[in-house]
Amino acid sequence: MLGVNENESRFTTERWLNDDEGRVYLVDDLMNEHELIGMTKEEVITLLGSPTETEYFKEKDNVVYFLGAERGLIRIDSEWLVIWFDGRDKAVKYELRTD
Numbered sequence: 583m584l585g586v587n588e589n590e591s592r593f594t595t596e597r598w599l600n601d602d603e604g605r606v607y608l609v610d611d612l613m614n615e616h617e618l619i620g621m622t623k624e625e626v627i628t629l630l631g632s633p634t635e636t637e638y639f640k641e642k643d644n645v646v647y648f649l650g651a652e653r654g655l656i657r658i659d660s661e662w663l664v665i666w667f668d669g670r671d672k673a674v675k676y677e678l679r680t681d
Contacts, residue, residue: 593611646663
């Protein structure tokens with residue numbers, strides 16, 4: 583059973599794009615396998631698709647991706663991936679946040 587869960591949590595762009603509620607299980611593998619810092623905004627969008635249209639955590643120099651219901655037994659909030667860019671559109675920071 584652990585192997586099935588591990589396999590289902592492997593990041594691929596196809597899985598990410600086709601299961602926005604399940605991204606919460608892919609994000610750890612994404613962060614372990616892809617160096618987001620230093621990627622251009624265009625490279626991030628190629629990897630992760632268009633950002634989620636939301637006002638949650640939105641600033642002028644970042645993109646926000648909805649990940650799904652937060653992990654854990656009590657799933658009240660949602661998890662989000664927030665990536666900030668510098669003036670040259672290079673990723674300089676990212677965080678996982680809950681609303």
